Amino acid sequence: xxxxxxxxxxxxxxxxxxxxxxxxxDDQQAFINDELDIELERLDIDSLxxxxxxxxxxxxxxxxxxxxxxxxxxxxxGLEQEIIGYKx
Amino acid sequence: xxYNFLKKIxxxxxxxxxxxxxxxxxxxLSYADLYQLIKNCTSIxxxxxxGQGSIVGLSIxxxxxxxxxxxxxxxxxxxxxxxxxxxxxxxxxxxxxxxxVTDIITTNKKYHLMNIGMILLSNDMVFRNTKQTxxxxxxxxxxxxxxxIYLRTSGTTGDxxxxxxxxxxxxxxxxxxxxxxxxxxxxxxxxxHNNTKRHHLYCLYQGGTCIIRGxxxxxxxxxxxxxxxxxxELTRIHLADLARNFTPPQTKFFPETKIIATGSKIPxxxxxxxxxxVTDKFYVRYGCTEFGSISFVxxxxxxxxxxxxxxxxxxxxxIIGNDGEKLPSDMIGKIRIKADGMATHYVGNPEKxxxxxxxxxxxxxxxxxxxxxxxxTLHGRQDDMMxxxxxxxxxxxxxxxxxxxxxxxxxxxxxxxxKVHGEIPVAAVELYDNVQTTAIELKAYARENLALxxxxxxxxxxxxxxxxxxxxxxxxxxxxFCKEGA
Numbered sequence: 001x002x003x004x005x006x007x008x009x010x011x012x013x014x015x016x017x018x019x020x021x022x023x024x025x026d027d028q029q030a031f032i033n034d035e036l037d038i039e040l041e042r043l044d045i046d047s048l049x050x051x052x053x054x055x056x057x058x059x060x061x062x063x064x065x066x067x068x069x070x071x072x073x074x075x076x077x078g079l080e081q082e083i084i085g086y087k088x
Numbered sequence: 089x090x091y092n093f094l095k096k097i098x099x100x101x102x103x104x105x106x107x108x109x110x111x112x113x114x115x116x117l118s119y120a121d122l123y124q125l126i127k128n129c130t131s132i133x134x135x136x137x138x139g140q141g142s143i144v145g146l147s148i149x150x151x152x153x154x155x156x157x158x159x160x161x162x163x164x165x166x167x168x169x170x171x172x173x174x175x176x177x178x179x180x181x182x183x184x185x186x187x188x189v190t191d192i193i194t195t196n197k198k199y200h201l202m203n204i205g206m207i208l209l210s211n212d213m214v215f216r217n218t219k220q221t222x223x224x225x226x227x228x229x230x231x232x233x234x235x236x237i238y239l240r241t242s243g244t245t246g247d248x249x250x251x252x253x254x255x256x257x258x259x260x261x262x263x264x265x266x267x268x269x270x271x272x273x274x275x276x277x278x279x280x281h282n283n284t285k286r287h288h289l290y291c292l293y294q295g296g297t298c299i300i301r302g303x304x305x306x307x308x309x310x311x312x313x314x315x316x317x318x319x320x321e322l323t324r325i326h327l328a329d330l331a332r333n334f335t336p337p338q339t340k341f342f343p344e345t346k347i348i349a350t351g352s353k354i355p356x357x358x359x360x361x362x363x364x365x366v367t368d369k370f371y372v373r374y375g376c377t378e379f380g381s382i383s384f385v386x387x388x389x390x391x392x393x394x395x396x397x398x399x400x401x402x403x404x405x406x407i408i409g410n411d412g413e414k415l416p417s418d419m420i421g422k423i424r425i426k427a428d429g430m431a432t433h434y435v436g437n438p439e440k441x442x443x444x445x446x447x448x449x450x451x452x453x454x455x456x457x458x459x460x461x462x463x464x465t466l467h468g469r470q471d472d473m474m475x476x477x478x479x480x481x482x483x484x485x486x487x488x489x490x491x492x493x494x495x496x497x498x499x500x501x502x503x504x505x506x507k508v509h510g511e512i513p514v515a516a517v518e519l520y521d522n523v524q525t526t527a528i529e530l531k532a533y534a535r536e537n538l539a540l541x542x543x544x545x546x547x548x549x550x551x552x553x554x555x556x557x558x559x560x561x562x563x564x565x566x567x568x569f570c571k572e573g574a
Contacts (some may be wrong), residue, residue: 016531048540051477051509052544053506054509055506055509055512055544056544058506058508058509058512059512059514059544059545060509060545064506064507064508065508066289066508
């Protein structure tokens with residue numbers, strides 16, 4: 001999976017997960033274009049959304065991440081790097 | 089033998105001699121004709137030394153000839169199993185090996201399977217004028233429990249399991265269908281399908297008329313009209329197509345036609361559509377290869393619980409918990425059933441036999457609940473239940489909701505194995521023709537109606553993977569999802 005496609009998938013997973021503060025459309029596009037990083041704290045991810053993000057990553061990318069791992073990451077870019085690390 | 093199929097045919101030939109036994113577009117055989125043809129065929133089999141000790145694979149797509157040969161094999165005391173021409177060679181080989189087939193009877197000159205001896209048969213050979221006069225029903229004395237007909241189960245896991253039935257067992261099963269004596273019976277799948285073959289045998293045992301559709305291109309309703317079909321059995325896929333494409337009054341069934349849905353769970357919406365648009369004489373039946381028919385729903389008893397009705401006379405149904413104790417009404421648990429004529433084991437598979445057959449009961453692996461009035465509702469397969477982060481999810485819960493969506497013809501939910509979550513529910517759907525929707529739209533619909541139990545991925549497929557018996561191959565679907573995520 002190419003980096004841009006991976007970021008696109010990540011954004012879809014974040015939106016689908018039901019986070020309380022999803023990024024704006026502009027921020028989503030900027031993240032996909034690798035022009036912006038997004039702090040996970042800003043998204044207001046509760047435990048359910050965290051579980052949904054982990055499920056989405058496993059289903060779409062075949063990478064198993066547990067919610068505690070997710071909570072230790074600071075940004076969406078960090079999550080992207082974590083996934084790339086697993087896949088390489 | 090108390091229950092002897094040949095004696096029954098002989099009896100019908102004597103007392104219902106002109107009554108139609110088998111009817112197709114180009115043939116009409118009375119019971120007298122059928123009995124004579126069985127005698128002719130029996131003589132051919134004897135010339136080939138087929139008899140007790142023979143285990144014969146049948147590869148005969150011509151349905152009438154298939155049934156004649158089948159009866160003739162019963163007459164000579166041989167065992168038989170269908171090696172369906174629609175199956176792949178590896179599948180046929182697997183089946184032939186499991187029961188140690190000694191001979192194959194086929195109508196195809198080029199047919200071969202391993203190094204098993206072939207007997208080439210044709211309609212001409214059986215239908216020739218030289219009439220055999222031998223009395224076949226007294227010919228071979230067999231034990232009542234001697235298994236003579238092997239049927240393969242239509243499992244959804246891809247495994248092939250085989251059960252054997254004696255004539256007595258099949259006859260006892262057929263007693264759940266005594267009404268066939270007055271019916272003109274049509275089942276759309278061919279006789280090479282196990283469930284069709286067994287119902288053709290039941291029907292002929294009871295003295296009814298089997299209508300064979302073959303490859304006729306005549307529309308179903310016209311065909312039923314033409315042949316005065318009174319009993320039409322369809323699988324769910326046939327039913328969904330019928331509900332969608334039926335345009336009264338242009339397509340009109342024979343007024344006496346009853347429609348019976350078999351094979352898989354039939355949604356309430358589909359039942360209502362059939363009753364409103366096609367016929368109010370609509371029944372649903374639940375059964376399995378190992379047991380035969382288990383329960384049925386009468387036309388006036390369809391409801392939103394999508395029950396499969398009350399057990400047939402002589403059939404006992406219980407719902408049990410994980411501890412094996414009987415559960416009270418409305419509780420969901422494992423179904424167990426018993427009745428005269430049910431199978432007692434899987435051929436050559438003692439481990440699986442011990443799991444499914446014990447204490448006199450058969451455990452089909454289905455989950456269900458019984459209402460106070462004795463009606464049974466199915467809740468999916470025991471093995472299909474998903475556990476995601478300690479949440480139990482039955483596929484039927486997801487499928488039921490998805491199938492309420494106007495674009496979805498059929499839905500199937502499965503669990504994808506997850507190292508973290510146990511299983512992740514996903515679903516594949518087949519849409520009606522000429523509808524437009526997207527997986528994103530369906531996912532949103534599912535999320536709104538199923539919350540945590542929602543499928544995390546929905547695939548729209550042109551066709552779900554089906555077994556030859558029309559059951560969805562869930563394992564195959566899991567493989568499709570696993571490939572998608574790779």
